Amino acid sequence: MDALFSRLTMTGASAMLLLALVVMWRRHVPAYVTAFRTQSVVLAFVGAIVAWMGEVPELFLVAAIILGLKGWIVPRILAGMEARRPDDRGLRPLVNTEMSLLISGGLAVAAYELSRPLTEVVSLPTRSGLPIALALILVSLFIVVSRRQVIAQIVGFLMLENGVALLALLGAYGVPLVVELGVFLDVLLGVLVMQALVPGMEKTSAG
Amino acid sequence: MTPIVLAVTECLCLAIAAPAVVGYVRWLKARLQGRRGADFLQPYRDLRKTFAKGMIIADTTSWIFHLTPCVVVASTVAAAALVPVISASQPGDQLGDLFALMALLILGTIFLALGGLDPGTAFGGMGSSREMTVAALTEPTLAIAILSLALTAGSTSLGTITNTLLTTPANAIGPGHALALAAFLIAMLAETGRLPVDNPATHLELTMIHEAMILEYSGPYLALLEWAAALKLTLLLTLASNLFVPWGIATSLSAGALALGLAAVLAKLALLATLLAVLETRVAKLRLFRVPELLAVSFTLALLAATSSFFTR
Amino acid sequence: MSEAALATALTACAAGAVLAMVWPSGAGARRLSLASACAGCSAALVAAITVLQGSLSWTWRSEALLQPLGGVSLRVDPLGAFFLLIVAVTGAPASLYALGYLRHLDGQVRGRAVHALFNVFLAGMCVVPLADNVATFLFAWEVMALSSYLLVVSDPEQEGAAAAGLWYAVMTHAGFLALLAAFVLLGQGGPLEFPAMRAGAATLPPASQGVVVLLLLAAFGSKAGLVPLHVWLPRAHPAAPSHVSALMSGAMVKLGVYGTIRVLFDLMPPLSPWWGGAVLALGVATALTGVLYSVAEPHLKRVLAYSTVENIGLIFVGLGFALLMRAYGNGVLAAMGLVVALLHTLNHAVFKTLLFLAAGAVIHGARTSSLEGLGGLIKRMPHTAVLCLVGVLALAAVPPLNGFTSEWLTFQLLVAGARYTEPALAIVLPLALAAVALVAGLAAVSAVRLFGIAFLALPRTDSARDAHEAPAIMRAAMLLPAAGCIVLGLIPTLAVAQLTAVVSDLGLPMGQLDTGFALVLPLVGSQLWPIAIAALLGAGAVVAAAVAQTSRGPVRTDTTWNCGRIAQSPRQEYTAAAFAEPLKRVFTGFYRPTHEVSLDVHPVSPYFVRGITLRADFAPWMEQTLYTPLIRAARWVSGQAGRLQTGSIHLYLAFLPGALLVLLLIARWIR
Secondary structure, rough: HHHHHHHHHHHHHHHHHHHHHHHHHHHOOOHHHHHHHHHHHHHHHHHHHHHHOOOOOOHHHHHHHHHHHHHHHHHHHHHHHHOOOOOOOOOOOOOOOOHHHHHHHHHHHHHHHHHHHHHHHHOOOHHHHHHHHHHHHHHHHHHHHOOOOOOHHHHHHHHHHHHHHHHHHHOOOOHHHHHHHHHHHHHHHHHHHHHHHHHHHHHHHOO | OHHHHHHHHHHHHHHHHHHHHHHHHHHHHHHOOOOOOOOHHHHHHHHHHHHHHOEEEEEOOOOOHHHHHHHHHHHHHHHHHHHHOEOOOHHHHHHHOOOHHHHHHHHHHHHHHHHHHHHHHHHHHHHHHHHHHHHHHHHHHHHHHHHHHHHOOOOOOHHHHHHHHHHOOOHHHHHHHHHHHHHHHHHHHHHHHHOOOOOOOOOOOHOOOOOHHHHHHHHHHHHHHHHHHHHHHHHHHHHHHHHHOOOOOEEEOOOOHHHHHHHHHHHHHHHHHHHHHHHHHHHHOOOOHHHHHHHHHHHHHHHHHHHHHHOOO | OHHEEEEEHHHHHHHHHHHHHEEEEEEEEHHHHHHHHHHHHHHHHHHHHHHHOOOOOEEEEOOOHHHHHHOOEEEHHHHHHHHHHHHHHHHHHHHHHHHHHHHHOOHHHHHHHHHHHHHHHHHHHHHHEEEEHHHHHHHHHHHHHHHHHHHOOOOOOOOHHHHHHHHHHHEEEEEEHHHHHHHHHHOOOOOOEEHHHHHHHHOOHHHHHHHHHHHHHHHHHHHOOOOOOOOHHHHHHOOOHHHHHHHHHHHHHHHHHHHHHHHHHOOOOOOHHHHHHHHHHHHHHHHHHHHHHHHEEEEHHHHHHHHHHHHHHHHHHHHHHHHHHHOOOHHHHHHHHHHHHHHHHHHHHHHHHHHHHHHHHHHHHHHOHHHOOOHHHHHHOHHHHHHHHHHHHHHHOOOOOOOHHHHHHHHHHHHHOOOOOOHHHHHHHHHHHHHHHHHHHHHHHHHHHHHHHHHOOOOHHHHHHHHHHHHOOHHHHHHHHHHHHHHHHHHHHHHHHHHHHHHHHOOOOOOOOOOOEEOOOOOOOOOHHHHHHHHHHEEEEEHHHHHHHHHHHHEEOOOOOOOOOOOOOOHHHOHHHHHHHHHHHHHHHHHHHEEEEEEEOOOOOOEEEEEEEEEEEEHHHHHHHHHHHHHHHHHHHOOOOOOOOHHHHHHHHHHHHHHHHHHHHHHHHOO
């Protein structure tokens, strides 16, 4: 049973990492928004599995909120931003696609090496997904650094949040419910504020 | 059934089924695009018709032009001899392993490229240059995919990989295996010249890779080259299905097990061919300078597969 | 028996050098000196095989020669014998080849000098692997370097030869100094003999050990062609006459590999894994650099020189792997790594000799050395084309030739090592495997480009159109390494069996690597049977040809389809630069291409363009970042030192008593 738990969560985590890699590959913003939405759905799914097999019932609520907030509301806001002002400035990213993918692969390999002490300390059956969560965090940081479009940078930041949530889920079966609710509120407010600031960001980061 | 007879039978199966696989993909694509499409036996009729036609040899060519179809056919058949088709007891293991198989396919590619350069046309040069570039860039992906298979199986020989997966199916659940399969399939699209890397149905010179190299060939030579291309596609599809999803393959040499193995491989081939047809209908061809991006994606997938195989060992 | 054979070999080379200078007739001098060189190589081959078969080991000392430096001391052991074998296998075809290649130099003194230097070069290369003390080693090393330098600059019509020679001379002498310093450190004040160093190496303090290894890697790596010390190789190898290029690429750079193995595996105790990892990383970087440049170079011999750099990288990948495994205590894998590295050394020597000799034949026949000027040679030079095809296929590492065998073994090695549970290896080895696979693919591109552009389609210039076939002796000389490629590819156990002696002598346990004609790997369980693959390929090709012949359609020859144009012209063909264009775009960060467009306009109006010139080149960023600052610093230092030359004779006279005073003061203080 533990082996099945471990494999399922690892598969979910890998799917999330692959969706982050989609941002490396594709050039248009709608693809990024779709990738983020799918990633949040998978995160909710992973949360549900941890809730069921790890026997932590409050994670069901967390998974539902992830599904609603990050799987529906935030992507709608992002799609709205994109539809109102299509960011057609330069589709070529700062680092070209092949190099981005190779660097992401390198970051994933580095994450495996870096998380070895972590996996030795944690004794939960989900610990084999921890390196993947760390890789997701590193790749999301790279997305923020290397994409030109402002909405792509916002998507990178949101994927970073997803990665941190995944790390918490797999490493400690989630954080206390109060903290989770606080984080969700932060994310929602952050996206709403960024929605107002995007035109300003586009003007300043003119390259 | 002695090993030699078994090996020859497996090779013949692939050789005979190859045009049918291509025919099935074409028919299904036609149906998906709203056309009637010729039935899946049409490639056999095409081959017979092309074979009976006369040949025009360009006067700028040399003996390399005549040698190329022979070497391409020989290398593809030799590679097909290594693939486990019906039975998991692989007599071809004594010849070589996965790396040898990839090298045999490269031998065919090299001679195709030389045959494209020989007539001295711009199209041939274009096709050769692009084909060699794509072949070179798929090498790392294939090597890492082979590595991730070999890590779990302990060897790069095809029979061992198949048998290990049959005896310990738990290895197949988990991201490593699926990622390696995805990487292998993308690399296979590049190697066999299917969409989105190359369009096998186009005859616009600037969009061709494989077709540009065989543009000067006609008659029996063209029939041999087309059949070799179909065989390459079939053997790579069989490889993908029997290395990654081997259940159904015969583990003993009894008639019942062999019949079941044949049925299993035909079913898997049909499934993969269906997926290929759907994919080809869905995507557009990538421009040549974006193909390396696709190959970088497949390389990253393979690298992730290898690193996660390490972790689950 | 091996003593006598070795003595014969060295005497023959010496005799050849003397005969080249003193024999009255020029043609006779050429024939005798080169025949003597060939005989010397054959004797050396016999000596080497005897030692390897019997796993012998004997020494020879003479206090009389080189007396002030400690006498000449030779030790023939399997490792030295193997590299002697490589020199012989490369030298024999090269000497036969020169019989026809240098016929035009018969009346000139330069011709005699070239033949004499060739013999001296061979003699030096034969002694280096057998040296047992520092004096002999460095003496032979310097003889080798000087004679090859003179051979590189020997052709006054070769453009860039002088500059190439300068780069070569400076770098090889810098290496010499590094070697001297390293050996002195390794000697720790005792006698500068290899046996003494071997015994005392365990007591070397770690800091010293690190410095020694670094200096030796730099010196031997520069000779072998490791990045970033490889820059002399693509300049010097194309400038030398083709048989000398073959010898340099086939044998001389391998002596850099010999030095590395001798020091790191024989003289010094097992080092920390960091050195193994460093060597592995250097090997990978070298292989990638070499192959990427060889794909894009337009000069025929420079393509081959960069390909040498690539293969040296692959050899060092094997060596680095062996060092890593030895550091982690896995003797079997370390032995396998060393065997694979040595096997690739031999295979590369054989097919690179063939390719350089073929390139020489092409340049001799078509009188142009740029790929952009060749074409259609397969019809004018049919035998050379076939032989070159064998070499090119070995370069591309396709079965069943010898290049594929060592490539396959390298892959298997990295897979076997990657299954190790050491986490650092778990990250490094898959990346190395991916890089080696990419190198293999790019080498295939380079091979197709080399053969396809040079030999196929229509000739691109008049000199290619009027090309003539190479003389018979040159073709016969090329037949030897071609046969070697095929035989070593079909029966790899011939070479692998010899390597058992080498590896056991170095103290590593050698597992059973073959059964009869197939290669079976004990750890990974994979098998390769080249003869069966060759038989299958042959049968398939014959059947396909027969099937094509039985068709009843008419066959006729006609002009190539060219989309309605009147005639097929060579301007429609793909050029060498065009062939590599997609790869140049993918790796544009590496190549850093520069474009210069200049318009030649009519004086009346700038809208009437008379001509457009495009100059496309690569920025030599490695030279610019590493070597230009060094050269500038050296110039600055010598400029400052030039201040001493004020012209005043009183100052010059004052130097003498001034130096005397300083020395007396120092002697007083030291006491």
